[in-house]
Amino acid sequence: MLKIEKINKSFWDRQILFDIDTQINKWEIVGILWPNGAWKSTTMKIITGFYFPNSWDVTINWKSIFKNNNLKQKIGYLPEINPLYEDMWVDEFLNFTADLKWVKNKNEEIEKVLKMTGLEDKKVKFINTLSKWYRQRVWLAGALIWDPDILILDEPTEWLDPNQRDDIKSLIKELWETKTILISSHVLWELTDLVNRVIIISEWKIKLDDTIENIENSHKWKITITINYEWKINVDEIKERFEEIDEIKEKNHKLIISSNKDIRKKLLSYLAWKYDILEFYSKKIDLSQVFFENTK
Numbered sequence: 001m002l003k004i005e006k007i008n009k010s011f012w013d014r015q016i017l018f019d020i021d022t023q024i025n026k027w028e029i030v031g032i033l034w035p036n037g038a039w040k041s042t043t044m045k046i047i048t049g050f051y052f053p054n055s056w057d058v059t060i061n062w063k064s065i066f067k068n069n070n071l072k073q074k075i076g077y078l079p080e081i082n083p084l085y086e087d088m089w090v091d092e093f094l095n096f097t098a099d100l101k102w103v104k105n106k107n108e109e110i111e112k113v114l115k116m117t118g119l120e121d122k123k124v125k126f127i128n129t130l131s132k133w134y135r136q137r138v139w140l141a142g143a144l145i146w147d148p149d150i151l152i153l154d155e156p157t158e159w160l161d162p163n164q165r166d167d168i169k170s171l172i173k174e175l176w177e178t179k180t181i182l183i184s185s186h187v188l189w190e191l192t193d194l195v196n197r198v199i200i201i202s203e204w205k206i207k208l209d210d211t212i213e214n215i216e217n218s219h220k221w222k223i224t225i226t227i228n229y230e231w232k233i234n235v236d237e238i239k240e241r242f243e244e245i246d247e248i249k250e251k252n253h254k255l256i257i258s259s260n261k262d263i264r265k266k267l268l269s270y271l272a273w274k275y276d277i278l279e280f281y282s283k284k285i286d287l288s289q290v291f292f293e294n295t296k
Contacts, residue, residue: 001025001061002150002180007046008055009039022199022209024150029172029181031195033188033287035202035295040184041080043201044154047182048077060150073101076143080154080184082135086128090119090138093127097142113141117171133164144175151175153183157190169194188287198287200294207294215290222286223257223264225271226279233275242267 007020020043024030034040045051047058049065049072057064065071085093094113098106114120117137122130127138136156143151156172157165165187172181172194185191191198198215200208208215227233235250247258257267264282271277 002047002182003059003062004047005057005059006055007043007053007058009042009046009051009053020201020206022206024180024182026149026180027176027178028197029176029195030183030197030199031191032182032184032199032201033186033191033291034184034200036186039204040201041154044077044079044152044184048072048075048152073146074149076146076148076151076179078136078140078143078151078153078156080158082139084127084135084138086126088127089124090114090127090130090141091123093138094123094141094145098145101146103146109145109147113144116144116174117141118167132159133161133167136160136168140171149179151179151181153181155185156183157185157187165190188291192287198290200291202295208290215287219286219290221257221259221262221264221282223255223259223267223282224279225255225257225268225277227253227255227271228276228278238271241270 002024004020004022004024034043042051046053049058052066057066059065060071060074063071065075085096088096091110091114094110095106098110103109114123117140119134119137119141122134122138127135130138140156153172156168160168169190172183175181183191183195192212195212197211198208199206233250233255235248235255238255239245239248242259242263244259244261244263245257246260249256255271264280268277268280
């Protein structure tokens with residue numbers, strides 16, 4: 001369990017964090033969102049023990065990471081900008097990292113993380129010859145070399161193409177089976193499918209800390225239907241028939257419906273009886289909207 005206890009931080013006379021207080025339990029995968037310029041990287045570095053807070057503490061299983069340096073071995077960290085030694089081979093860098101971290105059975109662990117991150121055929125390549133995606137994998141392999149219990153990922157999909165994003169999401173889901181994971185990202189649609197809890201920090205405080213399930217249940221369904229019809233559709237009649245509908249708009253043969261309940265089945269049944277439905281899709285949660293509501 002990782003507990004962040006009322007963290008405050010200031011630089012000179014400027015306070016940048018006020019009473020950041022939350023707990024991340026074993027085997028949770030948590031997305032943490034900030035607006036740009038909200039001291040995201042500083043907060044991540046406090047959680048990993050690189051920076052000291054001005055007051056209170058970060059603990060793992062009720063022990064301070066600032067008073068027990070060995071607890072930092074339980075944390076693996078992927079920073080937004082990877083400070084790699086680019087004139088090293090991949091294998092050489094992992095050997096160097098394993099030595100710094102006093103890793104036992106070093107060779108076995110290196111082979112394990114090379115396989116896990118898909119770097120087996122790159123291990124004798126110079127890091128400066130690798131693409132951004134493979135450099136990301138090298139640093140992730142370095143973060144995993146001592147098999148940490150907690151993995152902190154700062155913008156892990158930044159600058160990656162869609163295929164690479166899918167690859168790293170699949171890897172994160174595999175790692176989640178044995179690790180607690182904290183992910184910072186601005187790619188909100190990816191987090192919806194990946195995390196089970198969201199924390200939003202704005203104006204130096206936590207504005208939202210809740211599970212995806214609870215956030216879903218507190219937001220409305222948005223249903224979009226494309227219909228083929230000759231005459232103007234009677235929007236008022238549909239709204240009168242389905243009292244659960246809060247708002248309905250019709251434009252260019254599309255109905256856009258907001259509802260406080262899941263009415264997809266009976267709505268589809270009713271409309272299919274009267275119209276040719278060409279397209280039907282729905283979305284219950286939009287993290288972008290949740291983000292706007294909590295950071296404006």
